[in-house]
Structures are given as structure tokens and as C-alpha cells.
Amino acid sequence: MHKRLMSPQRLWLLAGYTAAAVALFCAPLYLSDFRLNLLAKFLAFAIVALGLDLIWGYTGILSLGHGVFFGLGGYAMAMYLKLEASGGRLPDFMDWSGLTALPWFWKPFSSFGFAFAAGILLPALLALVLGYFTFRNRIRGVYFTILTQALVIITVTLFIGQQAYTGGTNGVTGYGKLFGQSLASPETKQTLYWVTVVALIAAYVLCRFLVKSRFGKVLRAIRDGENRVRFIGYNPAVYQMVAFSISAGLAGLAGMLFVLHVGIISPSMMGIVPSIEMVLWVAIGGRGTLVGAALGAILLNSAKSVFSESYPDAWLFFMGALFVIVVVFLPKGAAGLFGQFKWLRKGRTVHEDGDGVSYPAVR
Amino acid sequence: MDVIVLQLFNGISVSSILLLIALGLAITFGLMKVINMAHGELIMIGAYSAYVVQNLFTSYMPSSMFNWYFVAAIPVSFIVAFLMGLLLETTLIRFLYGRPLDSLLATWGIGLMLQQLARTIFGAPNVGVTSPSWLNGGVTIMGDVVLPYKRLFIIALVCLCLFAMYVYIYRSHSGRRMRAVMQNREMAACLGISTRRVDAVTFAIGSGIAGIAGCALTLMGPIGPSIGTYYIVDAFMVVVLGGVGKLVGTVFGAFGIGMSNTLFEYWTTASLGKVLVFLCIVAFLQWRPMGLIAMRSRSLD
Numbered sequence: 327m328h329k330r331l332m333s334p335q336r337l338w339l340l341a342g343y344t345a346a347a348v349a350l351f352c353a354p355l356y357l358s359d360f361r362l363n364l365l366a367k368f369l370a371f372a373i374v375a376l377g378l379d380l381i382w383g384y385t386g387i388l389s390l391g392h393g394v395f396f397g398l399g400g401y402a403m404a405m406y407l408k409l410e411a412s413g414g415r416l417p418d419f420m421d422w423s424g425l426t427a428l429p430w431f432w433k434p435f436s437s438f439g440f441a442f443a444a445g446i447l448l449p450a451l452l453a454l455v456l457g458y459f460t461f462r463n464r465i466r467g468v469y470f471t472i473l474t475q476a477l478v479i480i481t482v483t484l485f486i487g488q489q490a491y492t493g494g495t496n497g498v499t500g501y502g503k504l505f506g507q508s509l510a511s512p513e514t515k516q517t518l519y520w521v522t523v524v525a526l527i528a529a530y531v532l533c534r535f536l537v538k539s540r541f542g543k544v545l546r547a548i549r550d551g552e553n554r555v556r557f558i559g560y561n562p563a564v565y566q567m568v569a570f571s572i573s574a575g576l577a578g579l580a581g582m583l584f585v586l587h588v589g590i591i592s593p594s595m596m597g598i599v600p601s602i603e604m605v606l607w608v609a610i611g612g613r614g615t616l617v618g619a620a621l622g623a624i625l626l627n628s629a630k631s632v633f634s635e636s637y638p639d640a641w642l643f644f645m646g647a648l649f650v651i652v653v654v655f656l657p658k659g660a661a662g663l664f665g666q667f668k669w670l671r672k673g674r675t676v677h678e679d680g681d682g683v684s685y686p687a688v689r
Numbered sequence: 690m691d692v693i694v695l696q697l698f699n700g701i702s703v704s705s706i707l708l709l710i711a712l713g714l715a716i717t718f719g720l721m722k723v724i725n726m727a728h729g730e731l732i733m734i735g736a737y738s739a740y741v742v743q744n745l746f747t748s749y750m751p752s753s754m755f756n757w758y759f760v761a762a763i764p765v766s767f768i769v770a771f772l773m774g775l776l777l778e779t780t781l782i783r784f785l786y787g788r789p790l791d792s793l794l795a796t797w798g799i800g801l802m803l804q805q806l807a808r809t810i811f812g813a814p815n816v817g818v819t820s821p822s823w824l825n826g827g828v829t830i831m832g833d834v835v836l837p838y839k840r841l842f843i844i845a846l847v848c849l850c851l852f853a854m855y856v857y858i859y860r861s862h863s864g865r866r867m868r869a870v871m872q873n874r875e876m877a878a879c880l881g882i883s884t885r886r887v888d889a890v891t892f893a894i895g896s897g898i899a900g901i902a903g904c905a906l907t908l909m910g911p912i913g914p915s916i917g918t919y920y921i922v923d924a925f926m927v928v929v930l931g932g933v934g935k936l937v938g939t940v941f942g943a944f945g946i947g948m949s950n951t952l953f954e955y956w957t958t959a960s961l962g963k964v965l966v967f968l969c970i971v972a973f974l975q976w977r978p979m980g981l982i983a984m985r986s987r988s989l990d
Contacts, residue, residue, distance in 0.1 A: 388790045459971050463978040468724050468789040472925045473971070479922050480963045487960025598918070602797060609794065642805040649798025653791045654784055 350523045354516050363587055366519040368627040370583040373529045375607045375623035376616055377576030380533055382605070383613030384542060385569050386549030387466065391456075391474030392604050394481045395449035395574040397596025399581025401485075402448060404498035404591045405432060406441035411501035418500065423490035432491075438505075445582040446575045453574030457567035464563075466552070478601050485593040497592025509589060522583050526620070529576055533616050536572070545569055606645065609652045612661025622659065691834050696955050697948075702840040704947025705847035706909075709902040710920050711927035711939050712854060713895025719933035720871045720891050721786055724793040727777065727800040728924070729917020731896045733807060734773055735766035735903025736912040740811075740818050742766075756821040759904075763846075766904035767897040774896020778889045786888075800917070807914040815911035824908065839908045846905055850898060855936060857894075867891055871934055923950070930970055932980025941981050946970075 350369075354362055374396055382388050408417045409432070416428060434440045456477065460470055485492045492498070507514045536542050547555045548562045555562050585591050594600075604623075611622020634641040656663060710732060717725055739762040746758035777799065785792035820839060827837040858864040869877040870887045878884050906916060923946060931942025949969060954962030977983075 388793070456971075459975060463975055465974055465978050468718075468793065469929055469974075469978075471790065471793060472724075472922075472929050473974075475922055476926055476967055476970070480960075480967045483960045483963050487958060598922075602794075605794065639805060639809065643802055646798040646801035646805070649801070650781065650795045653795040653798075654781070657791070 347523075347527065350526075351520070354519060359512050359515060362519055363515055364628075364631060365624075366515070366522045367584060367587045368624045369519075369522045369526050370580045370587065371604070371607065371627055372620040372623040373526055373580035373583070374577045374604050375611065375619040376526075376529050376533050377573035377580075378604055378608045379613055379616060379619035380536065380545075380576075381569050381573040382608060383615070383619065384537060384549060385545045385566060387566060387570065388471045388605065389474045389570070389573070390471055390598070390601050390605065391477045392574070392577045393596040393598070393601030394478050395453060395577035396581040396584070396600075396604075397481070397485075397591065397593070398449045398452065399445040399578030400585045400591035400595065401492070401498060401581075402435065402441050402445035402578070403582040403585040404501070405435040406438055407501040407504065407585070408498050409436045410503060417493075417498075419493045419496065419498075420490055425490050429491055442582070446578045449578035449581075450571040450575035453571040454567055457563075457570045461563040461566040461570075466566075475598065475601075478596065478598050482593045482597050485596075493592070495593060497590055497595070499590035499592070501589070504586065509586065515587075518583075518586050522587070525579060525583060529579070530616060530620065532572075533576075536569075537616065541565070541568075603645075606649060606652075608659075610648065610659055612659030612664075614658065615661040618659055618661030621661075625660075691831060694831065694834050696951055698834075698836055698840070700948040700951035701944075702844060703951055704944045705844045706902065706905065707920070707923055707927055707947045708940060708943035709847050709850060709898060709905065710924040711931070711943055712850070712936075713898045714924055715928045715931065715933055715936075715939040717892050717895045718789075718928060720867065721782070721888055722789050723782055723785060723892075724789050724796070724925075725782070725892075725895075726793055726797040726921070727803060728796075728896075728899050729919075729921035730800040730803040730807075731770045731773060731899035732903035732906065732917040732920065733803070733912070733914060735770045735900030736818075736907050736916055737807060737811060737903075738762065738766040738769045738900065739904040739907045740816055740912065743818055756823055759821045759824075762907075763901060763904050766900040768900075770900025770903070771893045771897035774899075775889060775893040777896070778892040782892060783885070783888065804914045804918075811914070813914065815913035817911045818907035820908050843905045843908060846901070850901060851936075851940070854898070858936060863887070863890065926970060928980075930973065930980055932977075932982040935982045938980060938982030945981075 353365060357365060374392060378389065378392055412418070416425065420428070435444070456473070460466070460473060465473070486495050488494075502509050504514070509515075509518075537545075544555065544560055544562075544565050547560075548565060552562050581591070584595075607623035607626050608619045609622070610626055611620065612618025630641065630645075633644065652659060710728070713731075714725060714728055717723055739759070742762040742765050743758050746755050746761075750758075777796075781795060781799065782792065785795060824838045824842055827835045828841065829835050856864075858867065866877070866882045866887050867890075869880075869882060870884050874884055877887075903912075903916070906912065906920075927939060927942040927946050929942075930945055931938035931940070946966065949966050950962065953965045956962070957965065974980075
């Protein structure tokens with residue numbers, strides 16, 4: 327990096343990024359409103375994938391609980407929208423469940439600023455707490471993964487069970503306005519799309535900065551040999567906690583954008599299957615490469631929306647098979663496959679950042 | 690007092706089913722460091738085997754024999770799930786040894802496909818299995834507490850399986866080989882144990898027990914393609930709590946989780962009870978990160 331700032335390769339890379347950004351920004355010109363909305367949703371998913379890649383691809387910790395963080399962000403935004411739509415009265419589902427006053431924890435969500443901050447900080451805080459109680463005790467590998475999956479189960483049961491406060495199975499829906507603008511109008515959708523693109527680029531830049539910094543180096547070192555990192559004198563738990571909570575915060579941000587695009591958040595969107603699907607995006611795209619993870623999310627969701635419309639049954643078979651194929655044959659995902667092409671490797675020196683996952687990542 | 694006895698009994702009943710499910714998981718994880726997310730689907734296979742046996746009995750056997758279909762269903766479930774496990778191990782799992790996270794994802798994919806397969810064959814709605822008439826009713830103790838025969842039968846079945854596993858692991862030749870591989874794979878291989886075969890057989894036995902668990906679950910209510918997912922996470926928590934590699938740890942883990950689940954849900958609500966159990970498990974892991982009973986080893990990691 328410090329050798330030549332403008333090598334031909336870097337120029338090509340820069341050109342590629344610019345082209346991708348331009349293509350994304352100009353999407354409203356060549357996509358129908360329906361497709362644009364879909365793409366916006368996928369871009370929100372791509373933000374989750376970036377966060378997940380940070381924790382799984384770079385730190386070697388598999389979290390099956392990102393649906394919860396995604397859902398918490400979504401609920402934070404939905405609570406604000408719901409209060410806005412109810413206009414001073416009690417939200418309808420609370421009325422149905424027999425509540426007479428707004429619960430105390432709903433009150434601050436009437437301000438957009440608080441809801442926005444909570445949508446990112448709440449998941450990050452939850453991740454930090456969970457990370458504190460696990461990583462510090464060196465609970466890792468599958469043990470941690472199983473705990474995150476249990477977190478998903480209990481959160482979903484809790485949200486369904488506390489119907490008066492969370493809307494139960496139906497979730498929070500039935501709102502249509504943000505800042506007085508209708509969420510359904512094409513203009514708002516376009517603006518929201520651009521907001522999502524900006525958020526995605528910001529998330530990408532953040533992740534890239536983290537990964538290229540010394541912090542990122544330690545993360546990769548933890549992935550490849552946690553004990554060695556500890557013996558050198560680092561405290562892996564701190565790095566793991568920070569990476570995990572940044573990752574959760576990104577998922578929360580994505581959840582907020584998702585609610586704006588889709589107009590509903592319910593426990594079924596934070597369940598076990600959506601959470602593990604998020605992992606599949608990263609696995610397909612290529613863990614350990616940020617672009618791969620984001621592209622994986624976009625491509626897989628596009629494929630899903632095309633396939634599952636016509637063959638919903640075959641889609642599940644396909645998804646199951648993808649898991650097996652990726653794990654057995656393509657541990658580095660599509661990006662790893664791409665990187666094997668000779669013409670891309672030409673000119674690359676020995677200096678490889680070691681971004682690909684190498685085994686044994688986990689023992 | 691009656692209520693307490695009933696809750697305790699329910700707790701034991703829930704724990705025994707959890708134990709049956711977690712037994713196979715704990716062994717495969719301890720032995721091969723493979724997390725089998727398709728374990729829930731092996732339960733489903735066992736349950737559907739019982740369903741098929743029931744249908745065969747109603748079609749081809751005199752109706753006087755129907756009550757005994759369940760006796761036939763248990764070994765059939767075991768064998769079907771055993772073969773399925775063997776197939777799974779030889780075609781996929783053995784490529785994933787030592788990669789727990791990857792095995793988790795791949796087997797989850799397998800589970801997804803098996804679920805969809807069951808949905809294609811048997812249809813998405815749940816199917817009911819008529820339990821044999823000799824399991825209807827129950828024992829009445831202390832005046833008005835009724836302990837259903839079905840649950841008593843399941844507890845007895847679990848005890849039997851546990852005893853058989855104990856004999857197999859600690860008293861048989863192939864069990865000794867299994868323990869040897871679990872403790873030190875390289876050394877066992879040097880001494881002439883075919884670790885490949887030990888792995889395959891152990892995985893298949895774990896799967897077979899899951900099949901029996903599925904068969905037992907048909908007594909508790911209707912069965913569907915996703916019956917396994919309901920239990921699988923709890924079963925994994927049993928493994929986390931109990932530690933791997935020792936039968937006794939799994940037993941304690943199952944009873945810890947089964948009992949606390951029942952009691953907390955009785956004291957609070959179903960959803961809050963689950964949260965409390967989770968918090969208890971995390972708190973417990975602060976004290977013993979490797980689970981209740983862990984195999985001691987001087988190797989790092």
C-alpha cells in the first residue's frame with residue numbers, strides 16, 4: 327500500500343468502484359419502481375452482509391443471531407413510524423390488547439433522532455453485552471454460534487409472547503408516512519433508495535477502513551490463531567466484542583432501512599431461517615472479501631425473488647444444496663472462485679493480505 | 690403439593706426427550722467436532738417412519754394387531770435413521786471433520802432439503818399418529834394427580850436407551866475404540882483402530898437414537914416436516930451446558946434445561962421462561978465455560 331499510490335491495478339480497482347457507484351446511483355433511470363424498491367431492499371441486506379463478513383470472514387466467529395440485530399433496528403424505526411402514524415393516540419394493536427397508556431419504553435421513540443440512534447445502538451449494545459459474557463470466558467467457535475442461535479429463539483418467542491408491547495406475530499405495521507411524505511409515493515421511494523445507496527457506501531468504507539487498519543490485522547490474527555494473539559499480548563476478547571457490536575450495529579442500520587422500504591417488521595423476519603440465510607449470502611459471495619459479501623447478498627436475493635415467485639418448493643431445495651456446495655467445494659465463495667482466474671492474479675505480487683479464509687480457522 | 694408433583698413430572702418428561710435428542714449430538718460433537726444441524730431432520734425421519742409403519746399396519750395387518758404397531762415402529766425408526774445417518778456420514782460429513790462451523794452450515798442445508806423432501810412426500814400439514822390404546826390413560830397417585838402412561842412410557846424408553854448407550858460406550862469393544870478415538874485420534878489410529886469406521890458407526894448410532902426420539906415424539910402429538918427444528922436448539926443448549934465427551938454431562942445438561950424450562954414457564958409465562966433459562970445458561974457458562982463436565986486435556990484449543 328505504501329509503495330506506489332497509483333499503480334495500474336489500483337487505478338482499475340478505483341475505476342471499478344466508481345462504475346459500481348455510478349450504476350447504483352443511476353438505477354432509478356433504468357429500473358421500474360417495483361424493481362427499484364426490490365433493489366433497495368437488497369442493498370439494505372448487503373449492509374448486513376458487510377457486517378456479518380466483518381465478524382465471520384475476518385474474525386472467524388460465526389453468528390447466527392444477526393436476524394435479531396436486524397430486527398431490533400427494524401423495530402426501532404417501526405416504533406417511530408407507528409407513533410407518528412397514530413398521531414398522539416395509542417397504536418392500534420395496543421388498543422386491541424387492552425393497554426390504556428403508552429408503555430414507558432415506547433415514549434422516547436416518538437422522536438426520530440432517538441429512534442434512529444436506538445436502531446443502531448440497541449443492537450450494538452446487546453451484542454456488546456453478549457460478547458462480554460462469552461468472549462471474555464473464551465466461549466467461542468460452535469459454542470458461541472449455538473448461543474447466538476438460542477438468542478434468536480428467545481427473542482422471537484419474547485416478541486411473539488409480549489403482544490401488547492410488540493404487536494405479536496403480526497409485528498408492527500400500518501404506517502405510511504415519514505416526515506409527512508407518503509412512503510408509497512415514487513419520489514419518496516427514490517429518495518429512500520439513494521439514502522440506502524449512501525448508507526451502503528458508508529458501511530463499505532467503514533468496513534474497509536477497519537479491515538485495512540491495524541485493528542483489522544488483529545481480527546485476522548484472531549481468526550487464524552487466537553491463542554497466539556493472546557500470547558503476543560493482545561486481549562482478543564476486546565477486539566471480538568468491538569467487531570461483534572459494530573457488526574450488530576450495521577445489521578440494525580440495515581433493519582431500519584428495510585422497514586422504510588417494506589413497511590412492516592415482524593418476528594418472522596428475525597427468526598432462525600432469515601438469520602442463517604444472511605450467513606449464506608456471505609458464504610456464497612465470499613467470506614473475507616467485503617465486495618464479495620455485499621454482492622452475494624444482492625445476487626442471492628435477486629435469484630430468490632426470481633425463482634421463488636415461480637417455484638417456491640424448488641427454491642428451498644436449491645438453497646439447501648447451495649449451503650452444501652459452498653461449504654464443500656467453495657469455501658471462499660464466488661469471490662474466491664473469481665480470484666483464481668489467472669488474468670486477475672497477473673501483476674499481483676507475493677504481498678497478499680491473506681483475506682481469504684484459511685483452515686483451520688476454528689479448531 | 691399436587692401441582693408441584695405434576696410440574697416435576699412434566700419436567701422429567703421434557704428432560705427425558707431432550708436427553709434422547711441430545712445424546713447423539715453430544716457424541717458426534719465430542720468425537721468428530723462436527724455439529725449436525727440435520728439432527729432435527731433425523732428426528733423427523735424417525736417420526737415419519739413410525740407414521741408409515743402405522744399406515745402399513747392398518748392396511749395389511751388384522752386390526753387386532755394394530756395396537757402392537759408401536760413396538761415394531763421403534764426398531765424401524767432406529768434402523769431408518771441409522772441408515773440415513775450412515776449415508777450422510779459417508780457422503781458428506783467425513784469431508785468436514787475438524788471444521789465445526791462449516792459442518793454446521795452444510796448440515797443445515799441438508800436439513801432444509803430433507804424437510805422439503807418430507808413436505809413433498811407427506812404434504813405440508815401435520816399428520817397424526819394414533820397411539821396404541823394400551824398407552825391411553827394413566828396412573829393416579831396422591832388422589833388426583835394423573836401421570837399419563839405415554840409420558841411414563843417415554844421416560845422408560847429413554848432410560849432403556851441410556852442404559853444401552855452406557856453399555857455400548859463403557860462396556861463393549863467398539864465402545865472402547867470410540868472412547869479412544871475421542872481422547873486421542875492420532876494415537877488411536879497408530880494402535881490400529883480404524884478411525885474412519887468408528888466415526889461412521891458412531892454417527893449412525895447417534896442418528897438412530899434421534900430416530901427413536903422421533904418415534905417417541907409421535908406419542909406427544911401430531912408430527913410435521915419441521916418437528917425437529919422445535920427441539921434442536923434446546924438439544925444443542927444441552928450439549929453446551931453439559932459439556933461433551935461424557936454421557937453423564939449430557940444427562941445433567943438435559944435435566945438442567947428440561948427442569949428449569951418447565952419450572953420457569955410455570956412460574957412466569959412461556960416466553961419469559963425461555964429468556965430466564967437462556968440467562969441462566971449464560972450465567973452458568975461464566976462459571977464453567979466448557980460445560981458442566983469437560984474432558985481434561987493438556988492440548989491447547
